[in-house]
Every structure is written in C-alpha cells, then in structure tokens.
Amino acid sequence: MISTQIKMTNQSEHQKAWDLLPWYINRSLDPAEHAIVKNHIKTCITCRIELNQQERLFREIQQTDLLQQVSQASFVQLKKRIETQPEVYISSNYDVLNKNLIFFPFQIRFLSFAKYTALAASLLFLTVPFMLNSLTAQPEIEGAYRTLASSTESADNINNVVRIVFSDHPDSEQIDAVVHSVSGHIIKGPSPNGVYEVQIGDHQTDSHQVNDAVFRLREHSSVIFAELAQGLSVSE
Amino acid sequence: MMQKPFSSQEQQAKERHLIAEAAAGNGKAFEQLYQLYFNRLYQFIFRVNRHHDCIEEIINDVMYVVWEKAATYNQTCRPSTWILGIAYLKSLKSAKQNTKREDESVEFNDELDYFPDRGVHWVSQLEDSNWLEVALEKLSAEQRAVVEMTYFQGLHYSEISEIMQCPENTVKTRMFHARKILAKFFLELNSRS
Numbered sequence: 001m002i003s004t005q006i007k008m009t010n011q012s013e014h015q016k017a018w019d020l021l022p023w024y025i026n027r028s029l030d031p032a033e034h035a036i037v038k039n040h041i042k043t044c045i046t047c048r049i050e051l052n053q054q055e056r057l058f059r060e061i062q063q064t065d066l067l068q069q070v071s072q073a074s075f076v077q078l079k080k081r082i083e084t085q086p087e088v089y090i091s092s093n094y095d096v097l098n099k100n101l102i103f104f105p106f107q108i109r110f111l112s113f114a115k116y117t118a119l120a121a122s123l124l125f126l127t128v129p130f131m132l133n134s135l136t137a138q139p140e141i142e143g144a145y146r147t148l149a150s151s152t153e154s155a156d157n158i159n160n161v162v163r164i165v166f167s168d169h170p171d172s173e174q175i176d177a178v179v180h181s182v183s184g185h186i187i188k189g190p191s192p193n194g195v196y197e198v199q200i201g202d203h204q205t206d207s208h209q210v211n212d213a214v215f216r217l218r219e220h221s222s223v224i225f226a227e228l229a230q231g232l233s234v235s236e
Numbered sequence: 237m238m239q240k241p242f243s244s245q246e247q248q249a250k251e252r253h254l255i256a257e258a259a260a261g262n263g264k265a266f267e268q269l270y271q272l273y274f275n276r277l278y279q280f281i282f283r284v285n286r287h288h289d290c291i292e293e294i295i296n297d298v299m300y301v302v303w304e305k306a307a308t309y310n311q312t313c314r315p316s317t318w319i320l321g322i323a324y325l326k327s328l329k330s331a332k333q334n335t336k337r338e339d340e341s342v343e344f345n346d347e348l349d350y351f352p353d354r355g356v357h358w359v360s361q362l363e364d365s366n367w368l369e370v371a372l373e374k375l376s377a378e379q380r381a382v383v384e385m386t387y388f389q390g391l392h393y394s395e396i397s398e399i400m401q402c403p404e405n406t407v408k409t410r411m412f413h414a415r416k417i418l419a420k421f422f423l424e425l426n427s428r429s
Contacts, residue, residue: 019408022383022415028392053422054415060368061387 013040014047021051025058160200160210161187164217165225178220182213197229251315259306266306270299276316276389277323283384284324284377285331294330298323313398320389321399324381331377371421379414382407 017040023029024037041047162184166175179186179198183205189196200213210228217226251272257265277295282288301322309318372380381400385391393411397404 019412022386022411023393026386026390028390028395050415053419056422057368057383057418058387061384 014044017041017044018047018050021047021054022058025051025054159207159228159230160203160205161229162198162200162210162214162217163225163227163229164196164198164223165194166196166222167224168222170222174222178217178222181220182216183209184213248314248316252311255302255306255309255315258303259309266299266303269302273299273319277319279388280320280323280381280384281327281330283372283388284327284381285334286373286377286380287330287334290330290334294323294326297326314395316389317391317395317398320385320391321401324399327381328377367421367425371418374417375414376410379410379417382410383414386411 013036017037020029020033020037024034029037037047041051164179166178170178175186175196179196182198182200184198184200187197187199200210214226214228217223251269254265254269254272258269274295277298278291281291281294285291285294298319302319309315372383375383378400382396385396385399386393391399393404393407397407400407
C-alpha cells in the first residue's frame with residue numbers, strides 16, 4: 001500500500017516535471033516549480049533526455065534568423081507547387097519558355113527593323129521637297145534633256161532650217177535657184193523621201209526673215225512642201 | 237541560457253511608458269513602440285499562421301488596435317501579454333481564413349502529404365538546415381503559438397493562457413502534443429546523425 005502510494009507520487013511528480021520542462025528551460029517558472037523540476041531531473045533519465053531535446057529546440061528557435069525562415073518557408077511553398085505540377089504541364093511550360101527564348105529576340109529584331117524603316121521613310125519623305133527644289137534650281141547640263149520651252153544656243157541654230165519637198169523631181173539647177181532665192185543653202189538631202197534641209201541665211205537671221213522665206217518657198221510652183229524643221233518629226 | 241531582452245523589467249517599464257504616451261496621443265512614442273515590436277510580432281505571427289505574405293498587414297491591424305485602445309491598457313499584465321494577445325487573435329483568425337482557402341483549393345491540398353503520419357515523403361524534406369520549419373509546419377496554429385511564446389517570447393504558461401484566453405492546463409496539453417510530434421523529428425535527426 002505504501003509502496004503503491006510512493007509510486008503514484010513519483011509518477012505524478014514525473015508528469016508534473018515533464019510538463020514543466022519547457023518553462024524550466026525558458027526560466028519563467030517560479031522558484032517552487034523550478035525546484036521541483038531541478039530535483040526531479042537529477043534522478044529521472046527520461047526527463048533528462050527530454051530536457052536535452054527541448055533545449056535543442058529552444059536554441060534553434062532562439063538562434064534561427066527570421067529572414068532565413070521566411071525564405072525557407074517560401075522555398076518550401078515553391079517546391080510544393082513544382083512537385084504538384086503535372087509533368088505535361090511542366091513540359092508545355094518549358095516549350096513555351098523555349099519558344100519565348102527563341103522568338104522573343106526575333107520579335108525584338110523585327111520590331112526594331114520596322115521601327116527604323118518607318119523612321120527612314122519619314123525622313124526621306126521630309127527631304128523630297130528639298131531634293132526637288134535642288135533639281136529645278138540646278139543649271140542645265142549641256143546635251144542633257146530639255147523641253148520645247150527651253151531656250152538654248154543649239155536651238156537657235158535650227159530655228160532657221162527649213163525642210164523642203166520639190167515637185168516633179170526638178171534638176172539641181174532649178175533647186176539651187178529656188179534655195180538661193182530665199183538666201184538659203186542646202187545642208188542635208190535629199191532624203192529617200194525627197195526632203196531637203198535648207199538653212200536660211202546664217203546664225204544671225206531672225207525668225208521674221210525665216211518665216212518670210214518659208215512663205216515665199218510655198219508660193220514657188222516647184223515646191224510642194226516647205227516648213228520650219230523645228231517642231232517636225234525626225235522621221236521625215 | 238539566453239534570455240530575451242524584451243522580458244526584462246527595464247524593458248517592460250519602457251513599454252508601459254510608451255503605451256501611456258500613445259494613449260495621450262504621442263505619435264512619436266507610438267512609433268517607437270511599433271519599431272520595438274515589429275520584429276517580435278513578425279516572428280510570432282509567422283509562427284502562428286505560416287503565411288508571411290500577410291504578416292505586415294496583421295502587424296498593422298494589431299498596432300492599430302494598440303493605438304486605439306492604449307488608454308484601456310490596465311498596466312496589470314505585461315505589455316507583451318496585452319499586445320501578443322491581440323496579435324494571437326488576429327493571427328489565428330488569419331490562419332483559419334487561410335486554411336479555409338487552402339481547403340477549397342485543390343492545388344494546395346497536397347500540403348497535407350507533408351505530415352509525418354501521412355507517409356514517408358516528409359522525411360526527404362527533413363534537411364538539417366530547415367528541420368525546425370518542417371517540424372513546426374506539422375503543428376496546429378495553437379500548438380505553434382504555445383511553442384513560439386514559450387521558446388522565443390520567453391513567457392510563463394500562465395501568461396500564455398492569458399494571451400490565448402484558455403486554462404493553463406490547455407496550454408500544457410498543447411505543449412504536450414507539440415512535443416510528441418516534434419519528438420518524431422528528433423528521432424529521425426538522431427538516427428541520421
């Protein structure tokens with residue numbers, strides 16, 4: 001009976017000491033409780049083992065860097081998400097990632113190309129008026145293209161050239177007589193079509209004299225065609 | 237053994253003074269109190285609800301209550317008991333909301349596989365560097381709160397019962413079950429070493 005009571009007392013003391021171990025470790029127990037635990041662990045191997053484990057836990061919690069905890073907890077969350085992803089999903093994501101890695105630089109390049117092309121076109125468009133202005137202001141190069149309105153020295157030379165067609169194939173003396181009557185001389189011809197080119201006077205002859213010569217040639221009976229060479233087609 | 241500086245009498249007197257100043261509308265004193273408690277609350281809230289993404293929001297909720305109710309602080313209990321009591325209720329509420337959200341989410345239901353008694357998968361997670369976090373993850377929010385308040389905040393079980401608004405024996409029981417679960421991790425760590 002007495003031994004049973006002692007055993008129950010010991011069991012009760014052990015349980016109480018065992019329960020108080022965490023607060024024994026953090027030194028928050030009042031002196032009476034502290035003494036109970038201190039005396040008990042001297043003789044209880046179970047409580048000493050538990051005390052060692054709880055002290056280890058206490059040290060870990062005290063010493064652990066909170067930021068490290070947060071990063072570890074975050075990584076655990078991430079790892080769970082990675083592990084719970086279906087394999088197909090991971091591979092499809094991987095493909096998308098690779099596609100992005102491959103095509104994204106190309107898209108950047110293409111966008112850059114389009115952007116710079118548009119910029120160049122805009123600049124070209126802006127410079128067109130200046131380019132046209134410089135072309136019209138540029139002096140005409142000799143022998144280059146010119147319009148009928150252009151006034152050149154060479155044009156002056158052909159202003160007094162007349163093309164003539166004689167009727168009934170007159171002899172050369174008659175032709176010379178007609179040409180000399182208007183102060184002209186044959187510079188070319190006859191062509192296969194019987195066309196003569198006759199220069200009236202010289203380079204100082206004005207347009208009125210040439211027109212008068214053309215008028216008199218047309219009145220001559222042996223002339224069936226007389227016209228200024230300027231303005232006629234070359235094919236005659 | 238180490239003793240946290242915030243459990244000293246001098247520290248408690250300083251905190252009481254700051255709460256009194258805050259009650260009088262002293263914003264500077266309140267800011268000082270906020271800075272004093274920020275890391276401590278961060279640690280505590282993180283231990284309870286394990287969701288660090290909402291910790292700052294909870295801290296501000298807690299300190300808003302402190303600012304609003306500073307005049308009602310009766311000076312009989314420790315300042316930390318009062319403030320951590322508010323933090324505990326806020327954290328527990330947040331933890332329950334998070335748990336509810338997780339239960340509704342298929343994606344996060346697999347977290348349950350990490351419990352030791354659900355298989356051997358958890359063993360692979362038991363690295364020396366993070367064994368504590370893996371182990372604490374297996375406890376309930378209430379059990380973690382008791383472990384945290386005992387081993388990090390250095391509180392007596394009577395203070396913890398006051399904070400958690402439960403009998404002292406409930407605190408001891410929660411600690412008992414927490415130790416039983418943690419003992420499995422110690423056993424694994426010891427067998428590895």
